[in-house]
Structures are given as C-alpha cells and as structure tokens.
Amino acid sequence: MLSASSDLALPWERRAFWARLDASAPTPQKRELPVEEPTDVACLEAIAARRDREAFAVLYRRYAPRVRAFLLRRRAEPSAATDVMQDVMLTVWHKADRYDPQRASVASWVFTIARNRYIDRVRRERRPEPEPEEEVAPSDRAPDRRVDADRRHARVRAAVASLPEEQRQLIALAYLEGRSQTEIAAATGLPLGTVKSRFRLAMKKLRATMASVGEEEAAS
C-alpha cells in the first residue's frame, strides 16, 4: 500500500512524507548519561529551591531541541519555533516550583507546556481545561490518583516502543504533527479504514498498559 497512486493533491509529496517517517523511526535513545548528570526531577527541584542556572542548562540541552522539533512538526515557521521554544524553556524556569513529580514525568510536563504554548502562540486559540473540583463537595473530594511518575513514564515509553512500526507511526503523527485520522489517511494514501483499525489496535495496547500499571499502583 506504500505504492499508492502518484497523483498528489496534497501539500507535500508522498515520497517525501514516507522518507520523513523513516527518518523519524525510533533511534535507540538509551540516554546513558555520565553518573554525575542529574535527573530531570533533580534539575527542576534545584531550580525551584535555589534558582540553579546549571540545572536549567542541563534541562535546556535535553528538552529545547526536542521542543523545537515538535514545533516544527506542527508546522510552525522556523523563527516562530525558536521563539516559542525559548518561551517554553523560560516557563519551565518560572514554573519549576509548580511541578509535581507524583502527577507527571518531567517529559510529560514539558510536553504539556509546549503544547499549550503552541496553541496560544501559533494557533492563537485558547485551551479550555477541565475543572472537576467544583463538581464535587469538598468533603467527598477524592484527588485524582497520584502515581509514581517515573515508573509510569518508563512503562509508557516501553509500551509505545513495543507497538508495531505501522501503529507507532500513526500515533507519532497524531501527537507530533497533530493530524486527525482523516488527515493521516489523506497524507499517507492509506484507506481510512486501515488508519482507523491501526489506531484502534494501538490504543488498545496502550490502554492495556495503563490498566496493568494502574493495578500495580493500586497494589503497591
């Protein structure tokens, strides 16, 4: 199905599209850092506790290129991508004390900041957020479950990495480029039904991981 019709009524060439997908195949990123290299969480704690600029530099080197790559894949202009990247990293600096390691991994936290700044500065829209607190009387309020974010993060990464390539690519397109299933079908030349069923299978596997991590967390 990769040799789909060659008439391209699309903003980019299909061949280029697939080449880019190949290029985005997961490179083994073992991140074998020197022992003295602090963890993400330690960096954020150092920023929050004592405005540690060295810790900021470590996080910057890790995340700024990734944030910029994300913004470029969302079709931000290169100069805008750089501006918004700076914005995201400055937000990390200023909001380090608001990071809660039991709610989300640092990667997820940075992802949500990048996503929100992209919506605000590139799309120029608002992002409505849920407000569950007001729906429940304070006495009945059970906080949404807190988790060991590092362990959860490792499991999520493993689950994504273990998806068959064809499914992983669709999920990556949805996250990094923000494509809907219809857009992915149009861009890849795959039938919409194929996109939908791969997407469904991928979500089923990710959800199974979520359920098993949830059980482990409940049991621990």
Add this chain to the structure above:
Amino acid sequence: MTEPRHHLTDELLLGYAAGALDEALSLFVATHLTLCARCRAQAAWLEAVGGSMLEDVNLDGRDEASANVTETARGLDEALARLDREAPPSSVVPALPPRALGPRDDPMLAQIPEPLRRYVPLDDNNKIVWSTRLPGVGQVTLPLEHRGYRVAINYLRGGLQVPRHTHDGMEYNLVLTGGFSDRGLNFERGDAAIAGAELTHALDIHPGAPCMLLSVMEHPLVPASPLAKLLSRILPI
C-alpha cells in the same frame, strides 16, 4: 453525582491530549472531563504518552536538524540572559476568567459546568439570552464560530420529540441537564453522544426536567423529511 456512561472517543481524547483539536472541540472534551473521572484518567495517561513522544522525537535526519543544534546552542546563552530579567511568559490570547456564580445570575448558569460556563454570553442582567422559536425550545450560540464548527447550548423541554434528521458532518452532543433517548440508549448529565455524518436519528427528550445540551456541529443540519425540514427552521438541533 453519578458518573457518565457514554464517553469520549479515543480520537477526541488523543486529539485533546496532543493539542490538535480546535477550541470548539477542546471545549467539548474539557467539559466532559470536568464531569468524568474515567476520561480524566485516560487523558492524563495520554499526556504521558505525549511526554514519551517528545522524548523520542527524532532530532537527526531532517533538514532542520543542523539549524536546530545551532539555534539551541545560541538559544541557551540567550535564555540564561533572560532568566532573571523577565517576567514569566504570558498568553498571547487572553484567557477567559472563570465565572463565579452570583445571586443575580441566571439560575440555569449553575447547571452549566466550567469551563463551558465562562463561554456563555449573558445580557446586562446576567441572564442567558435564549433565542426561542418554539415554546420550550431555545438556543444560545457561543462565540466560537470558526473553521466550520457551530457551537451552541440547546434547551429542550422535557417530553419533546426531535423528529428524524440527519447531519452533513459530525455532531457532538454533551448532556448538561435532563436527558434524552436515541435508538434505545439513554443519555444523561455528562454523557457524550457523538454521531457521525449521515446518521439519521430522532431524539426523545426524557419527560420531566428540561434537557440542556452542549452541541458542536461540523455542518448545519440536513432534514430527512419535509416535516423535519419545516421543523428544522424552528428547532435548534
């Protein structure tokens, strides 16, 4: 409060977590999430998947890769210089403040959860301005008209029957109060009823309390029969 039984689709949840939805659909998702702990947990999980996507994003093999490295090496010096002399970055698009309920507010407003409530236009007396074309039926359009979505809150009195009709595009309904039945399924507060294009259906509003729905429609309604066509001029959905 009972938990909703009809949930968001995976595509909506993922689109929201990825930040790929228009504001209209994001508002639909966020309002359901306010009412649904189960979908909130899933959305949090999908943000974790987003974190792993960011971490594993490819940094080589693309044209901008080399520019990327220089940009960020230069960027670090610039960022370090800005750390202490700048306020935190603020939004370009001003946020809508949450709307706390006051004694003079329209009582219907209390039935509308945040973040939807802050989008509802009110008149000078803090009343919702329903456009009413039939007794017991009203509609207020939200100021979110863009990219082919129409976003409205519909008010339908208890016991009303909405005749068979079809839609040109996707139709997303979220029950805010009351309830309705559609093809044997019951929908109540917090339930999402998502209908694909070309679905022909009729709605029976549950007897008793009025039903308020948040409706996000891709395209305007296409009536299935002359009667529905006539009624479509009067009924809001």
